[in-house]
Amino acid sequence: MGSCGSCGPAGGGPFSEGVELVEFVYCAHDGAVRNAPIPDGGLNAKCQGCGEPFVLKTFVGKCPKCGGVHAVSPPRCDDPANIQFAGKGYKLPGE
Numbered sequence: 001m002g003s004c005g006s007c008g009p010a011g012g013g014p015f016s017e018g019v020e021l022v023e024f025v026y027c028a029h030d031g032a033v034r035n036a037p038i039p040d041g042g043l044n045a046k047c048q049g050c051g052e053p054f055v056l057k058t059f060v061g062k063c064p065k066c067g068g069v070h071a072v073s074p075p076r077c078d079d080p081a082n083i084q085f086a087g088k089g090y091k092l093p094g095e
């Protein structure tokens, strides 16, 4: 962690925002990052779609209530303020 700022798909990066960040994390390291557990048990998130509080336990996760897709990039996963929301109605690639 911490040295992977330039190996993602073109366009996105760990400091992107919104859906660009979500897709960057989703695709990073051929998908190895998205299901990796966030250190210290996860981040206390609040759904940016419906307002439901939930714990983001992996770098890409969904709101348990509305399914809204949220993600945080590994270099920024120490602060819930860095969680990015893909937008209402967004579906992950392949779903």
Ligand SMILES: [Zn+2]
Pocket: 047, 048, 049, 050, 051, 052, 063, 064, 065, 066, 067, 068
């Ligand atoms: Zn929600």
